[in-house]
Amino acid sequence: xxxxxxxxxxxxxxxxxxxxxxxxxxxxxxxxxxxxxxxxxxxxxxxxxxxxxxxxxxxxxxxxxxxxxxxxxxxxxxxxxxxxxxxxxxxxxxxxxxxxxxxxxxxxxxxxxxxxxxxxxxxxxxxxxxxxxxxxxxxxxxxxxxxxxxxxxxxxxxxxxxxxxxxxxxxxxxxxxxxxxxxxxxxxxxxxxxxxxxxxxxxxxxxxxxxxxxxxxxxxxxxxxxxxxxxxxxxxxxxxxxxxxxxxxxxxxxxxxxxxxxxxxxxxxxxxxxxxxxxxxxxxxxxxxxxxxxxxxxxxxxxxxxxxxxxxxxxxxxxxxxxxxxxxxxxxxxxxxxxxxxxxxxxxxxxxxxxxxxxxxxxxxxxxxxxxxxxxxxxxxxxxxxxxxxxxxxxx
Ligand code: ADP
Numbered sequence: 443x444x445x446x447x448x449x450x451x452x453x454x455x456x457x458x459x460x461x462x463x464x465x466x467x468x469x470x471x472x473x474x475x476x477x478x479x480x481x482x483x484x485x486x487x488x489x490x491x492x493x494x495x496x497x498x499x500x501x502x503x504x505x506x507x508x509x510x511x512x513x514x515x516x517x518x519x520x521x522x523x524x525x526x527x528x529x530x531x532x533x534x535x536x537x538x539x540x541x542x543x544x545x546x547x548x549x550x551x552x553x554x555x556x557x558x559x560x561x562x563x564x565x566x567x568x569x570x571x572x573x574x575x576x577x578x579x580x581x582x583x584x585x586x587x588x589x590x591x592x593x594x595x596x597x598x599x600x601x602x603x604x605x606x607x608x609x610x611x612x613x614x615x616x617x618x619x620x621x622x623x624x625x626x627x628x629x630x631x632x633x634x635x636x637x638x639x640x641x642x643x644x645x646x647x648x649x650x651x652x653x654x655x656x657x658x659x660x661x662x663x664x665x666x667x668x669x670x671x672x673x674x675x676x677x678x679x680x681x682x683x684x685x686x687x688x689x690x691x692x693x694x695x696x697x698x699x700x701x702x703x704x705x706x707x708x709x710x711x712x713x714x715x716x717x718x719x720x721x722x723x724x725x726x727x728x729x730x731x732x733x734x735x736x737x738x739x740x741x742x743x744x745x746x747x748x749x750x751x752x753x754x755x756x757x758x759x760x761x762x763x764x765x766x767x768x769x770x771x772x773x774x775x776x777x778x779x780x781x782x783x784x785x786x787x788x789x790x791x792x793x794x795x796x797x798x799x800x801x802x803x804x805x806x807x808x809x810x811x812x813x814x815x816x817x818x819x820x821x822x823x824x825x826x827x828x829x830x831x832x833x834x835x836x837x838x
Contacts, residue, residue, distance in 0.1 A: 443501040443729050444470045448518065450477060450508060455710040459721035460504060467725055476511060479518045488524040501732045502528040504686070504724065505536065506706045509588055512540050528735045530635075530728055535683030536705040542585050542617055545682065545703055552681050554674060555699045557581070557692065558620040565610070568603050568618075575620040578602060583617040584609070590655035595621060621652075622699060625692040629654045629701065632667060632675035632689045633712050633720055636731075639672045640723040643715040656711055664716035674698040685731070686724055688712075743807055751780075751807050754816035758800035768794035777808030 445464050449457045452473045464471035480491040490497045503522050507515030520533035538544050546559050558575040562568060572580050578599045584592030596602035602618070609616050627647030632639045644665045645654035654660040667675070671691060678700045679687035688707025691698040709720050740751050754777075756762050762770050772779060782789040782796065783803040789796065806813060 443732050444499065445472075445725075445728065446500045446503045447471065447473045447506065448476045448503055448515070449473055449506040450475055450511070451506075456706075456708055456721075457506060459709050459713070460506075460724060463719070463721040463725045467722075467729070469725065469729065476505075476507060476515050476518055479521075481517055481521050488521055490518070490521050490525070500527050502728050504728060505529060505531055507536055508706070509540065509586065512537060523736055526735045528728065528732045530685035530724070530731065531687070531705050532683045532736050539682050539684060539687070539703045539705045540586060542583055542587075542702065543615070546617070549678055549681055549700060549703075552677065554678055554681070555694060555697055557622050557694075557699050557701065560618045561615075562618070563610070563615075565603070565607055568606050569599065571618050572599055572602055575618055579621045579623075581619040581621050582606060582609070583619060585615045585617065589657035590653040591657075593653055595652050622692045622694055624695050625699075627652050627654055628693060630665065630667070630671060630691045630693065630698070631707070631712065632671065632691065633707055634675050634679040634684075634687045634689055635720075635723045636685055636727045637676055637680070639667055639675050641712050641716045641718040641720050642667045642671075642675075643712050662711050662715040664718075671698045674700060678703050685727065748809055748811065749807070750810050750813075751805065752810070752813045752817060754804045754806055754813055755818035756798050756800055756802040756804070757816075760800075762798045763800045765798055766794065767792055767796045767798065770798060772804075772806070772808075775809070775812040777806050777812055779804045779806050781805040 447457055447460050451457055457473055461471055461473055474492060478493050479497075480494070482489040482491050500522075503519070505515065505519045507519065516533040516537045519529055519531070519536060522529055523533060538548055543561050546556060549556060560571045560574050562571045572578065579595055579597050580602050582594045582596055582602060582605055587593055594605055596605055606616055606618070629645055631643050631645060633641045642665050643662045645656065645660040645662050647654040648659040648661070651658055656662065674691065674697075675689040678689050679685070682703045684703060684705050686707070688704035689700060690702040690704065691700050712718075713720050743749065743751050767779060779792055780790075781804075782792040783805070784799060784801075
């Protein structure tokens with residue numbers, strides 16, 4: 443394949459390793475400085491210029507977009523996506539993972555363990571927010587911090603309030619997060635490539651420090667992950683739209699707690715700690731996927747008027763329960779079932795003989811009008827036991 447590594451730092455360990463791994467496998471590879479692209483929307487089709495000249499054809503890109511150039515860098519990746527060039531990490535995935543709040547929001551509905559987190563703006567709401575995550579000591583995080591900078595442990599509520607107020611007064615948004623005491627200055631970094639963890643390490647903080655980042659003096663050792671940690675890491679990366687990711691997890695009493703999903707994970711620490719060829723795994727994965735560039739299925743499939751994708755649920759009272767798909771009448775109603783989800787199990791392209799069960803979820807393409815009656819009810823929020831205020835509260 444012809445591969446471009448998008449990087450502003452051609453000489454760093456990670457970029458060098460990716461380049462060498464690609465060359466060793468006989469690929470044609472170039473390291474291109476992300477900031478020298480021009481996004482060209484002047485012609486009939488989306489295009490890119492590099493250093494002022496039209497870019498030649500590439501099969502795939504591996505983006506290594508630094509934090510300081512997220513906006514421009516993701517625009518370049520998005521442009522490659524529009525040109526049907528394969529990228530393991532989408533522009534949306536990269537942008538979403540950059541912002542700790544946005545990432546936590548996206549992961550929060552998927553049953554992935556995370557430290558209790560809350561986000562407020564008004565100082566009057568800070569105290570309740572801290573209590574909601576379990577009270578002090580509490581972790582305060584800048585939304586876009588990296589390398590442990592902007593992650594603060596506040597020992598008591600008054601200190602936490604003062605820190606939050608100070609940061610907000612300088613227009614910085616902060617997350618409030620439960621301090622996971624039992625992780626004791628340790629965390630796990632799992633390197634996800636495609637649908638597996640190719641390497642994992644444990645980082646341990648130095649001395650009294652609670653942050654285990656290597657930039658804060660943390661030490662690293664390779665570890666074997668349990669299936670629970672592996673699955674959590676892979677699911678978190680996939681939900682974020684990242685096929686190459688460094689997933690950081692705390693070791694909670696109840697299992698893994700995802701803190702962050704990193705879209706440009708450094709390779710030096712993990713390759714040194716595990717002696718594994720992570721760069722090679724990334725290149726092999728990319729070259730296997732080149733034929734399948736990202737497409738926005740929903741967007742592409744809804745262009746024919748009246749058709750679209752929807753997730754339908756087999757209600758327990760429905761006649762469909764116990765029926766094989768071929769007798770379900772869905773085909774007659776012009777509905778095609780793309781996948782069947784049953785609990786955590788997924789059946790792609792279910793066969794005509796596949797029997798339906800109550801609560802099966804069917805991802806379908808078809809006539810929207812025909813699907814309407816099978817759309818599940820909107821998810822109701824779980825009622826929290828809370829005393830009702832005597833007086834109505836006026837919002838806003
Ligand atoms: P960064 O993106 O700057 O690395 P993280 O959110 O990963 O920020 O936090 C840095 C380090 O601080 C983590 O690696 C972990 O060791 C520690 N840490 C972060 N959040 C918590 C928490 N809620 N409880 C305990 N330790 C934490």
